[in-house]
Amino acid sequence: MTRLTxxxxxxxxxxxRRDFARTLAAATAATAATALETHAQDKKPKKTGxxxxxxxxxxxxxxxxxxxxxxxxxxxxxxxxxxxxxxxxYNELRGDLARSRRLSSFPLENADEPGFLFAxxxxxx
Amino acid sequence: xxxxxxxxxxxxxxxxxxxxxxxxxxxxxxxFFLDRLQRLGPRFNAVATVTxxxxxxxxxxxxxxxxxxxxxxxxxxxxxxxxxxxATRGIPTSWGAAPMKxxxxxxxxxxxxxxxxxxxxxxxxxxxxxxxxxxxxxxSRASFTGxxxxxxxxxxxxxxxxxxxxxxxxxxxxxxxxxxxxxGSIMTPAGFCGITGMRPTYGRVSRHGxxxxxxxxxxxxxxxxxxDDCGLVLAAISGHDPADATSVDKxxxxxxxxxxxxxxxxxxxxxxxxxxxxxxxxNFRKSLDKLEKFCRIGEVTLPDLPYEDVAGTLISCEMAxxxxxxxxxxxxxxMTAPEDRWGAHAAMMIPARDYINAMRIRPKIQAALDQLFDxxxxxxxxxxxxxxxxxxxxxxxxxxxxxxxxxxxAGNAAGIPGITVPNGxxxxxxxxxxxxxxxxxxxxxxxxxxxEYQDRTDWHEEHxxx
Numbered sequence: 327m328t329r330l331t332x333x334x335x336x337x338x339x340x341x342x343r344r345d346f347a348r349t350l351a352a353a354t355a356a357t358a359a360t361a362l363e364t365h366a367q368d369k370k371p372k373k374t375g376x377x378x379x380x381x382x383x384x385x386x387x388x389x390x391x392x393x394x395x396x397x398x399x400x401x402x403x404x405x406x407x408x409x410x411x412x413x414x415x416y417n418e419l420r421g422d423l424a425r426s427r428r429l430s431s432f433p434l435e436n437a438d439e440p441g442f443l444f445a446x447x448x449x450x451x
Numbered sequence: 452x453x454x455x456x457x458x459x460x461x462x463x464x465x466x467x468x469x470x471x472x473x474x475x476x477x478x479x480x481x482x483f484f485l486d487r488l489q490r491l492g493p494r495f496n497a498v499a500t501v502t503x504x505x506x507x508x509x510x511x512x513x514x515x516x517x518x519x520x521x522x523x524x525x526x527x528x529x530x531x532x533x534x535x536x537x538a539t540r541g542i543p544t545s546w547g548a549a550p551m552k553x554x555x556x557x558x559x560x561x562x563x564x565x566x567x568x569x570x571x572x573x574x575x576x577x578x579x580x581x582x583x584x585x586x587x588x589x590x591s592r593a594s595f596t597g598x599x600x601x602x603x604x605x606x607x608x609x610x611x612x613x614x615x616x617x618x619x620x621x622x623x624x625x626x627x628x629x630x631x632x633x634x635g636s637i638m639t640p641a642g643f644c645g646i647t648g649m650r651p652t653y654g655r656v657s658r659h660g661x662x663x664x665x666x667x668x669x670x671x672x673x674x675x676x677x678x679d680d681c682g683l684v685l686a687a688i689s690g691h692d693p694a695d696a697t698s699v700d701k702x703x704x705x706x707x708x709x710x711x712x713x714x715x716x717x718x719x720x721x722x723x724x725x726x727x728x729x730x731x732x733x734n735f736r737k738s739l740d741k742l743e744k745f746c747r748i749g750e751v752t753l754p755d756l757p758y759e760d761v762a763g764t765l766i767s768c769e770m771a772x773x774x775x776x777x778x779x780x781x782x783x784x785x786m787t788a789p790e791d792r793w794g795a796h797a798a799m800m801i802p803a804r805d806y807i808n809a810m811r812i813r814p815k816i817q818a819a820l821d822q823l824f825d826x827x828x829x830x831x832x833x834x835x836x837x838x839x840x841x842x843x844x845x846x847x848x849x850x851x852x853x854x855x856x857x858x859x860x861a862g863n864a865a866g867i868p869g870i871t872v873p874n875g876x877x878x879x880x881x882x883x884x885x886x887x888x889x890x891x892x893x894x895x896x897x898x899x900x901x902x903e904y905q906d907r908t909d910w911h912e913e914h915x916x917x
């Protein structure tokens with residue numbers, strides 16, 4: 327069956343981006359310290375168009391930091407919190423995100439099906 | 452007759468002839484290899500478990516059957532080793548991982564059963580990189596049995612993840628072994644240790660009873676001294692198995708080396724020897740000179756497709772599903788390599804969309820490679836860009852600036868077969884290899900070309916002086 331109505335733009339509830347970022351930034355402080363350090367090295371220049379006097383919005387943590395924090399909550403273990411371990415996982419997450427972008431950029435048609443086969447099952451009685 | 456060093460490095464057919472002539476019994480042959488495994492195995496960290504009791508039982512059976520006129524074929528009475536990810540009833544199956552080092556799976560893998568049916572004698576479960584390398588190891592000390600050490604120089608790595616099969620066959624501790632490849636795990640240790648190794652087409656050999664790292668990428672295959680040996684073993688272990696739905700009813704027929712007729716068409720992969728060590732390039736070009744005597748050789752460019760991204764995503768996602776329990780239980784922290792203790796974590800976060808997209812791109816890779824084989828029997832390239840890595844350096848450090856062609860990722864993503872044969876010696880007198888990759892189900896053709904190459908060279912007869 328081909329579904330043509332799927333969209334990634336629908337958001338069920340509006341999210342206060344600023345509060346979300348602030349809360350998450352606090353929650354991920356320890357984790358993000360590692361992540362942000364790496365992130366800062368390749369951080370892009372500030373966006374233009376900020377009005378004078380307007381309080382700059384805090385930058386949300388980079389996606390890899392969000393994933394790292396989710397990972398820590400999903401598989402909690404004190405051994406994860408060592409600096410070299412966090413850094414290693416963070417680097418892996420960044421690599422996976424980059425790979426994900428490359429896969430998404432591959433030109434696929436709607437009809438391009440996955441290479442695994444599925445068949446309905448009926449075991450003969 | 453006293454068995455000597457030359458027997459340790461003899462081909463399966465030669466050992467079989469001696470057995471049938473009555474020069475020695477299977478039990479004597481088995482004791483000879485058991486002694487080598489016990490005496491020399493620790494030198495190379497090649498062995499997980501020596502299976503002495505089972506081996507003697509199987510050898511006595513082989514002898515009594517031969518005496519009674521029952522001959523099960525070329526593997527009858529021949530000892531072998533199995534990578535320690537193949538389940539064996541009553542014998543530990545560790546997957547190379549410390550938390551599982553004493554674990555016994557109460558069943559035999561299909562490959563073990565098929566080899567028993569063929570009369571072969573299991574002498575050892577062979578060491579391997581923990582979880583077949585699926586946790587992302589970056590240096591050689593990644594198994595509870597220690598770093599796999601190369602029989603040509605123990606300061607060098609044997610290759611992985613089939614480290615034990617590579618060094619055991621290379622050191623003459625067993626005549627052949629069963630390894631597994633998800634991405635490079637047969638070709639690399641075979642190449643580094645100077646032996647012959649074959650990665651079969653996905654589905655050619657049942658995976659039942661083998662550790663699953665990646666259900667859609669794992670292949671089991673033979674590692675031996677010659678292409679002919681690999682053909683004999685693959686013939687015994689291939690074919691459909693009801694216990695593995697992905698196995699296909701295509702049993703390899705291999706009775707004796709066949710002359711490749713008509714002249715096979717080979718294609719050198721463009722640029723495959725550009726970023727390799729100087730001696731690797733020199734040996735490759737000499738190999739092409741040999742191949743030209745009985746093959747036509749052209750050149751081909753691999754289509755620019757995301758082979759590594761697809762193969763990497765498939766392995767990461769399937770590994771994450773297969774080993775989530777290892778992470779959530781905390782057992783993963785007992786792994787030997789520090790990077791393997793956290794190496795699986797990131798993969799837990801890869802979205803399903805990426806896995807499915809990789810699976811959607813995969814048929815395009817298969818079709819593009821299959822088309823490449825129109826009029827071409829096999830692609831040729833150096834097996835590896837360098838000789839075996841030093842054990843005191845990370846892999847990336849030693850191979851910096853060197854890389855072989857992309858056929859490794861491409862071939863494994865597409866599930867197509869390949870074979871590596873030794874083709875000389877490179878830096879520090881370590882072996883180099885020649886790789887042939889063919890279309891799906893072309894093992895007979897690949898084996899024939901490799902066997903003919905070995906008829907015209909003697910690199911496969913070289914062995915370390917131990």
